Amino acid sequence: MSNAPVNNGRRRFLTxxxxxxxxxxxxxxxxxxIGSWNPSERAKAAGAPVEVNVxxxxxxxxxxxxxxxxxxxxxxxxxxxxEELAGHEDQLRDPxxxxxxxxxxxxxxxxxxxxxxxxxxxxxTHLGCAPTYHKGDFxxxxxxxxxxxxxxxxxSKFDMxxxxxxxxxxxxxxxxxxxxxxTADTLLIGVGQGEA
Numbered sequence: 660m661s662n663a664p665v666n667n668g669r670r671r672f673l674t675x676x677x678x679x680x681x682x683x684x685x686x687x688x689x690x691x692x693i694g695s696w697n698p699s700e701r702a703k704a705a706g707a708p709v710e711v712n713v714x715x716x717x718x719x720x721x722x723x724x725x726x727x728x729x730x731x732x733x734x735x736x737x738x739x740x741x742e743e744l745a746g747h748e749d750q751l752r753d754p755x756x757x758x759x760x761x762x763x764x765x766x767x768x769x770x771x772x773x774x775x776x777x778x779x780x781x782x783x784t785h786l787g788c789a790p791t792y793h794k795g796d797f798x799x800x801x802x803x804x805x806x807x808x809x810x811x812x813x814x815s816k817f818d819m820x821x822x823x824x825x826x827x828x829x830x831x832x833x834x835x836x837x838x839x840x841x842t843a844d845t846l847l848i849g850v851g852q853g854e855a
């Protein structure tokens with residue numbers, strides 16, 4: 660032990676200086692850490708609404724858009740396809756779309772704002788596979804309807820409104836995302852009717 664006198668002033672200065680440097684260091688670490696909690700620009704863009712030009716979609720044609728990292732099927736239904744929707748409702752699990760798989764404004768036979776356009780996530784409600792679109796040859800899968808979706812992974816079947824047939828693994832209709840038509844030629848996926 661040293662018998663040197665203790666310099667209390669110096670001790671207080673060193674304690675204060677060490678506290679200030681430690682505080683600045685803690686703030687320097689905390690600011691980037693807390694900033695990392697905010698979503699990245701890429702994540703913000705992934706959740707942003709997607710605009711689709713529907714003017715060039717031919718009757719019966721399916722196009723795919725991507726919204727929030729998932730495929731969205733957009734189909735321009737023909738009059739025959741729209742009429743076909745009423746002909747097989749006794750074969751469907753949820754023909755009136757009572758399960759909340761669509762926005763309120765799409766709780767109808769065609770499950771969309773405009774009967775001409777089907778807008779649905781291209782993700783099977785069983786295990787998330789991608790159902791394939793069958794145009795004109797769906798009767799091989801379901802008697803009485805020419806058009807629909809078939810999930811090749813486990814055999815789930817959906818009609819042209821994304822409604823699931825009975826007796827298949829998928830428990831629910833395909834999900835219809837929020838969507839709107841700000842103009843006659845523009846479909847906006849991710850923004851509901853009246854929200855734009």
